[in-house]
Amino acid sequence: MRDFPGVRRMFRLATGRGALRQAIDEELAFHLETTAEELVAEGMNPTEARAEAQRRFGNLGRRRAELLAVDGARDARDRWSERFAALRQDIGFALRGVRRNPGFALLVALTLGLGVGVNAAMLGILNHLFFEPPAHIADSERVRKVYFVGASSSNWSDIHDLVAAHSFSGISAYAPVELTYGTGERTTKLHAQIVSPTFFSLLGAPMFSGRPLIPADDSLPRTGSAAVVSYGFWRRQLGGDPHVLGRVLDIGEGHYTVIGVATEGFTGAEQNAADVWLPLRGAAAEVEGGDWEHSRGYYWLVGLARLKPGVTTETGESEATRLHRRAREGTKDDDHVRHVTLASLIEARGPGRPREATVYVWVAGVSLIVLIIAGANVANLLLLRAMRRRRETAVRLALGISRARLVGHLLAESVVLALLGAAGALVLGAVGGQFFHRLMLDGNSTFTLGLDRTTIVLTITLALVAGIAAGLAPAALESRPDLTRSLRSSGASGRRSALQSALLILQATLSVILLVGAGLFVQSLRAVRGLDLGMSTSNVLLVQPEFASTMTPARQSLFLDDGIERIRHLAGVQDVAVSGSIPFWSSYAIDLSVPGLDSIPSPKDGGPYVNAVTPAFLSTMGMTLARGRWFREQDGRGAPAVTVIGEAMAALLWPGQNALGKCMKIGGDTMPCSEVIGIVRDPRRQNLFEERTVQYYVPKAQRWNDDYQAAFFVRTTGRPETLAAPVQRALHVASAEVRYIETRPLQDLIEPQLRAWSLGATLFTLFGGLALLVAAVGLYSIMSFEVTRRSRELGIRSALGASARTILALVLGDGLRLVSLGIILGVALTLLVAPAGATLLYGVSPREPMVYVLAAGVLLVAALVAGIFPAVRASRVDPNQTLRAE
């Protein structure tokens, strides 16, 4: 009996506490009265008969309570199994629906999957950027990065001043550096962090094996110094060697003994991976030179402070600021603007927040729009199906199915579709994750967009929320249909609801926002890429040799000259030059005096910067000579000293005069005159958006010293990467004193500065494209349905003499009207919102009309394409057929 849910109700048996009690009472009353009647029939008087019946029955009150308890338990159990059976039925119903119409299910799963997948990915990235501190740091909220005057890099002296602060339980410092690993041909680079002795104790991270660096390690001489390796480095590079402790590694020019392996996932205080940790005293001299401990002029170390329990960041900051100002008193940097900031280890939440982080927040908002569009589309598809099923639903309602059960069916369907969407999202995530990762994050980032638990939970939750939200609209519509009308009419019926039109308009509106965003970012990217850098950075390979410290400047210089000859003859090389500094990377300044000027006015961005180059530099870098001449081979040692200056320098030193022929004493006023022989257009020095930097050039043959950061620049005919290997081979044989040769396209140095825009352009375009596709599919489905629904009306029109063209225009016009309304709303909305994102744009107004026109045009074309097929089908309707079909 209990196998069949609802049967108790069907046979009007009691359920519910009150009804149960009533039934028991009725049953017992029947028993007692029948017994009494029988006794009376046997001749007992009625009063005695009732008493005898009661006696035979026993304790009536206790029995009633007992029966009620038994029945109550049964009733509760039946209700649960009824509910469960209903659920099973709903799910079975939903699954049958999927099987019956797999195309529909696939469309919903894909649409939802796109929307959800994109959001899960973005939320994952935001979570990583904004909420995940570096792993394995004890009580990481108390560990703060020390910023001096808004910059995270500082020096040992400034950080050391803070040791006296009462607010901190510890002070430490580290510098992330790239060092060579190994020797000879097999040398590679690794990411090292050179750390002060208290680094590990301050962070309080556990070790995988061995011990962390302790103050005793810092006093050792460099040879035989200690190193902690990361878990990842140990697995990848050291083969997971169980006897790794005590192994000696060649890092940079030193030898380090492995004393410990850090716990898996530990990256120090950075969100980027590190391979090894080296003691400051052992490694700093190689990286920063001998005077690193006392100089306040270099900025290379990051300070860390751990706040004592109960001490607020503000208290710590004001004490640190006081100490810092006192220490700087009397130096030339003694001024009251100096202050110390204690920032979160999470970079995006500190003053060092990269521009990309802001872009991510916007993109996350954009991905939410994609989800809304996808959700609206799914809702629309479900609505369409609900309308197609109207008759079926009406029949079921007429047969007495409860509305609650009907809504239950629909929700179960939504859940099943949502789970399909989640599956779609996970598949897309697995496929697209790598793409997103490469696009969005630093190659060295520890973040991986994998199928971890958070992502899966997030994906399923999002899919369920979106799926159920999308399912609610049709559920509301479907549970309240007009029974008689639906039953009488045949097949698909019902007008397109206002809700459907609204959903369609919403999709168009949001698509406009995305398309305009895409247009603005693409324009910005083009503007940034089109910036006149004063040089041409594409097709240039940057080659940086790393010299052994034993190599004298003279031998270095010989190697460079020799290298030019070796590279010049390689296939695919158009030009090659040597330079003493690298654009977007390094610059160099020395004393300079100019006869006739008391002092050189100091430019805002520093300088004047000097660079020593070989004659081919101008053509290799694609720079432009404005006046005079450039260096020639003849401007060598012994020839008259010459210099070429930038336009900004000419304007600074000799405003309104002819700079050519002037004298500059490079290196100080005791030096001989160098004659200005030419003026070039200023190339960028460090930043795409800097003001024109004051800089000048000297021939390498005339002035070279080992303070320069020597590099070859190779202009290639093809892709610069292809020459990396040949160049390395050619240079390696040239000298055994060159420890490592790093090659990369010069463009790679600029790319990080472009990332915010390329990111915005790519993601907005991608999302805009997806939104467009989804909206077009939505429009197509709705119009197809409309044509089917109106086939009778269209047939009549056609029979009455409407031409195919009239009908085509009629149907198409209907769809386009909605889209146009959406476009108008979208444009208006975007005009309002866009200025808020103006800081992310470059060289384009957030209200650039062309972009808006283009976005509207693209959307209209998409709507036309989506609408033309149903419209053509409508125009071919045969009135004979449709009218007879009714």
Place this chain on the structure above:
Amino acid sequence: MNAPDLELLQGTLDVLVLKALVFGPRHGYAVARWIRQAADESLQIEEGALYTALHRMEKRGWLGATWGLSENNRRAKYYQLTAQGRKQLEQRTRLWTSYAEAVFKVLRAAEDSA
């Protein structure tokens, strides 16, 4: 009375009630009357306990219940065996017979040796 005895008694009542329903649907009063007559009035059963047994077996799914009209034209709750109840009756009948036979054997053996 201790627990095993009570258990035994309840089990006994169950099997009697099931047996009473073998001949078709009956209401509680009819079940009580049939047992009384079948046992020739030799079993003293508290009729209330009968109802507890009926309801419990309904809960277990051995009995089904419907409301119907009695011989004297009143609404009464009729019980009938389900397939499960029929199986229970067979099992318990077998169990009871072999149990009674065993006890009987022991008692007779005691008589012989005495």
